[in-house]
Amino acid sequence: EDMPGVTATSIKIGQTEAYSGNASAYGAIGRTLTALFKSVNEAGGVNGRKIDFISVDDGYIPPRTVEQTRRLVEEEGVSFMFNALGTPTNTAVQKYLNMKKVPQLFVATGADKWGDYQRYPWTIGYQPSYRTEAQVYAKYILKTAKAPKIAILFQNDDFGKDYVLGIKDVLGSQYDTLVVKAVSYESTDPTIDSQIVTLQSSGADTLVIAAIPKMAAQAIRKVYDIGWHPLEFVSDVSVSVGAVIKPAGVEKAVGLITGLYGKDATDPAWANDPGMNEWRAFMKANMPDADLTDANYVYGYGVGLTLLQVLKQCGNDLSRANIMKQATNLKDLEIPTLLPGIKVNTSPTNYHPIRQLQLARWNGKTWERFGEVISGAGS
Amino acid sequence: MLLEIRDVAMRFGGVVALAGVSFDVGRREICGLIGPNGSGKTTLFNCISGIYRSTAGSIRFDGHLLTGAKRHRMIGYGIGRTFQNLALFRTMSVRENILVGAHHFGRAGFIASALRAPGARAEETSARQRLSTVLDMLELGAVAEHLVASLPFATQKRVELARALISSPQLLLMDEPAGGLNHSEVDQLADLIRAIRDRMAISILLVEHHMNLVMRVSDRVVALEFGSKIADGSPATVQSDPEVIRAYLGGGVHAQAA
Amino acid sequence: MAGTRMLAIMAGLACAVAIAFALSGYHLFQLTMVVTYAIAILGLNIVTGYNGQISLGHGAFYAIGAYVTAILMSNYDVPYWATLPVSALICAAFGFAFGLPALRLGGLYLALTTFALAVALPQLLKYPALEPWTGGVQGIVISKPEAPLGLRLSGDQWLYLFTLAVGAVMFLLAANLLSGRIGRAIRAVRDNPIAAEAMGVDLALLKTRAFAVSALYTGVAGSLGAIAVQFVAPDSFSVFLSITLFVGLVVGGVASISGAIFGAAFIVFVPNLAEQVSKAAAGAVYGVILIGFLYFIPSGFAGMARRILQRMIPQRPAMLVRTEVGVRENGHA
Amino acid sequence: MIGLLHQILSGLVTGGIYASVALALVMIYQSTHHVNFAQGEMATFSTYIALALIEAGLPYWGAFLATVMISFVMGAVIQIVLMRPMANAPVLSSVGVFIGLLLVFNSITGWIFSYTIKSFPSPFEASRPLLGGFLSPHELGATVVTLAVLVAVYLFFRHTKLGLAMRAAAFNPVSSRLVGIRVGHMLALGWGLAAALGAVAGMMIAPVVFLDPNMMAGILLYAFAGALLGGIDNPAGAVIGGFAVGVIENLGGAYVVGTELKLSLALFTIVAVLVFRPNGLFGRVLVTRV
Amino acid sequence: MPKLLEAIGVHAAYGASKVLHGIDFMVEEGGVTCLLGANGAGKTTTLRAISGMVRTSGEIHFAGARIDGRATEDIARAGIAHVPDGRGTFMELTVEENLRLGAYTRPDRAFRDDLAHVFDYFPRLQQRLHQQAGTLSGGEQQMLAIGRALLLRPRLLLLDEPSFGLAPLIVEEVFDILHRINREQRMSILVVEQNANLALAISERAYLLETGRMVMAGSAADLASNEAVRRSYLGF
Ligand SMILES: Nc1ncnc2c1ncn2[C@@H]1O[C@H](COP(=O)(O)OP(=O)(O)OP(=O)(O)O)[C@@H](O)[C@H]1O
Ligand SMILES: Nc1ncnc2c1ncn2[C@@H]1O[C@H](COP(=O)(O)OP(=O)(O)OP(=O)(O)O)[C@@H](O)[C@H]1O
């Protein structure tokens, strides 16, 4: 059978990653994966094959993603693309990869659209979509308050806008009455103080913060400082105790709610967790200089393990079709860095591998999970 | 009269550079303009060529009212000029510098130029013909391909003159053309200026501190001080005018140099 | 001299065409991008290199061109080639309009203004009211043109040859423009605006038109880029694009036509080179290469080429034999 | 009404950030006639150095001083090693070098110090925020520091011989040498001072916006805009410009066009002002005559 | 009189084009030396060579020390002031700032005293003290350039066509002033000047430069009586 990128002893896998440019923070994911596959290779590889992982820089610029992806597919002849970073970047190559029938596995973006198995059968997402997450928050808000007055702070891009969409999904026609103010910011804005002031003066009593860590930390601090006490939600992107809560002030974040699916390395709750210890051991052995408060290392490790499972399931049939088949046939896979009870599940009609969340509240020391694990559906 | 200057005044904040100057320049006349440093000569040039908008008064040229007219139109009216402190296009060759002086003859715009339309080509050919005449006349042929910045000062001044001449002006404004020339070179320049006037049948308004030159070539001399006219007449009368001697010439060798 | 140059250009073109049949799709895609960026850099060079108006925001015109093509292709089913003239016109209009206020600003102030345009444009593209056309943050995916019937070329080959043809025509037009009356005026304005005006150059008109032509070039490049990449989104056109074009300009050589090609090759290939050196600090490696390049060759590829040529062809001495000032008998009529 | 007041206040606070960076830009412009696009990234790098020093146990002000000095040396060394040999290069090429420097500093900072945001201590921290939370003691302190720096820069350029010599060296290096000014030293000094001012700005800004390698990316544009709005040759103008940009941006975003276009609106306003005052609100009009 | 400045076999070039072909000349301590030459002969280049503004070979000694190859600013600090051709005005600065820069290497008090002298010579400058120097008239800028150089209180003053653009009355005054300064302060002067009559009148030594070579050297009186010089430079 035709198995591009595969030899008797190796399999070539491609990834585009932002090693330079504005999003270079995410380069940590690529580096984690590189280290992970290297350590796997040292231990003999998967099913006797070494993983030849080619992770290249696209600077988070779509035209370069196209160029690099084409290089990986046409020149390097990779078997498939794995965990490429970014929504616009992946969008730029989605059509190309699907036309060439090259699997686009577990893309590193929380946009909702990666679950569209009918139009793009060769593309599959990974983490819970932002939209699903927002739906969970909206449902929770409706459950706890009679007539909430909701304010939303969102990043003016696909990431932020997915939260607005998710809330709209749940509120439906009530959206315009319940959401009293939604304001955006640009990821390059120095501060979001003005937005918080605007949101406060709208009279809202509930605030959803769909922001990256820096802005989330600023928002949490500012909300507290101006003496506003809304029911406050923050995107799962910004739950890091080290990168968000501590900078904002641990006491200023008390009461903050989020939906979690993974474990945060800086949360004391996981100090002795076996799963996280496994990750720590990996980091110590393979990336001793890395900053352990950076959530990207945890993420990269988790998604890497997921891929290893897919490869294991493939056995010796590493045709692109089978790889896609196995990637869409993961059953209750447990990943040590995911929250207890949250499992990876895919099927030919479910291209959202992680679709569970659990709400958690910051109690001043740690994220305290409450309620049950909620399964959101990709919309 | 070709050029009529009436009560032209120019002030910069508190500085009064011109305080109401009136005089005329006739056709085919060479008019010398002298005066102490800072008496407003260059400022008057700038008013005529539209670089400054005079604060009062009027300037007429060949029937057109120049005051208020657009700067880039002046050359089309027939006013060519050189500058006191070289204003050349430093990164361009002598040839290109001079050709810019022929810009106003052309009509070819962006599209015609880009397409090398026949009209544009014809214009370019005629500009090059003018160019070779001017190059010959000012003996700049040998340096035509040189960058102007590397040439001696006086040669650069000559390039400026060529650039003004290629535009076929009716009035040529020359601001200190003799700067940096030695005695015999000044003599040659004097011949050149007269020759230009005779061959091209144009008027010349000449600012110069080199009395030798001014007195030799001018048909008439106007003297300014503090932005006002203090004398106007034949070279000999102006030169012996006590006011002019007090304010400008002093009693030294210059006064008699002519 | 002019003849050998013509010959060299024809030979270069012939090679460029021949390459289409020698390389694989991915490499052709890269070369297509080189030609595209070369056109964009040439556009930037017209306004910044030749006319002396510093623009740090030409990415904005590139983006407008790209979006015009994408919108026409996806919303109105216009064939890809027919979008080029439309995009050229629209970008020229934008450039002209933008050039009007920019006229009054010099140096840094203009640099800021253009930079601001480049920063603001992605946000404008995301603006909700424009979403029906621009697709908002999601952008627009367009389909790749195929070779016209009868030509047995792959899509990549065809697209490359098409881009090359457009590029060749645009380079030729630019060369004509810059060597003639208008070109001299454009440079004269850069060197000495006051004198240029005194020589009859209408500054306002010339500068705004130069801006328009420059925007037109960059816009057409944007269109070609959109067709090649098959996707436009606000993130494709961040300020980084403008800065990249500027880097291409400087590296290729200010006020040089052929330099644009080298500059384009630099901005396409060097980032890949940089990341091969170090993933951990790809940006730093790119920066070091860029600095090193400018450190050793401050006047860019074109400047270096010029110097080598000068060394090969002995120049007449720059010193002038003194000529007597005088008039020949056959003076001016 | 109270909302408006709050918007203005928070605009002033953000404006203070722009103002402090704008001052550094004025510094380098006055002393080299360049605008160094890498200035922001250099300042960020300096701030990380300060953090490292503080984490190594230095008291705040000790680290502050050490950072200012290290940054000064860093700026001067860059000038001597990189820019000096390029003294005769075309201006646009030096802009290319600045872009290269920006990439290098940004990437190196991320590489050495990681991309996770970090909080940076403030020397002005008190127990409670002022004015109902709309002004923190740090923001007040930082503004005072900016104003103090402004006064120092102003006095330096206008009333010291060295300041005059630095301006002269930037305008006309050839003539400066003829009167005995060591132009090379002046340029190195200018880069050093600009880097030092950048470091001060960085250390004042980091507690507000948190420290990350891209901390200055957004700020620099606003600072640039503020400096030009006020007049790039006028330190006081640049500071006023910086504050004005902060306020315009907030008010526009909150009341006029919505946050999506607030940056566009702010920039548009500035450009509009510049069209009418091409040298900025307080810039000196320099005449070139023939 | 001892030699203050001596040049031996000086060559100079701009890039590839050679301009000076091994010239020798000297300026005596306390003396005035005049350099004549046609347009483009290399007079300006000679002064630039002294000030270290062009690439040279050969030897230049000043006050007993070699100065060739040294930086322009060091040469200025060693006591050589240069009124460059084109005047070298700091266009963007005010007249006052221009003058202060002239005295950059000297203490402030000395500056204030000398400034009074400069105003005495050129009252015009005092009236224009706070004007942007770039807006001065050509002649006013020439006065500024001379004033600026005097404020350095040099041992040797290099003047590149000091009469350039000055009104006749002022030209005479300038030469009077130079003569006076030379006498009173024993400031040595090397002057390049097209107004050979005046220049030779205040000079003791004179040189004639042609296309980069010294073709004549001697006392000012010798040159003034030379037939060729008279025809080309003196006009009688
Ligand atoms: N733009 C300006 N701003 C302020 N003052 C100016 C400006 N232009 C000229 N002046 C002043 O106006 C006066 C006249 O200057 P102008 O250049 O016309 O003199 P001039 O007669 O040409 O002198 P020169 O013989 O020295 O060239 C001068 O005192 C000058 O300082
Ligand atoms: N910057 C330069 N680059 C190249 N060549 C130059 C440069 N400056 C002067 N030259 C050339 O050097 C030669 C001598 O010039 P220089 O200025 O020394 O002459 P000069 O005797 O002072 O004449 P004048 O002042 O009357 O023009 C000239 O041929 C000139 O073209």
Ligand SMILES: [Mg+2]
């Ligand atoms: Mg004058």
Ligand SMILES: [Mg+2]
């Ligand atoms: Mg000279």
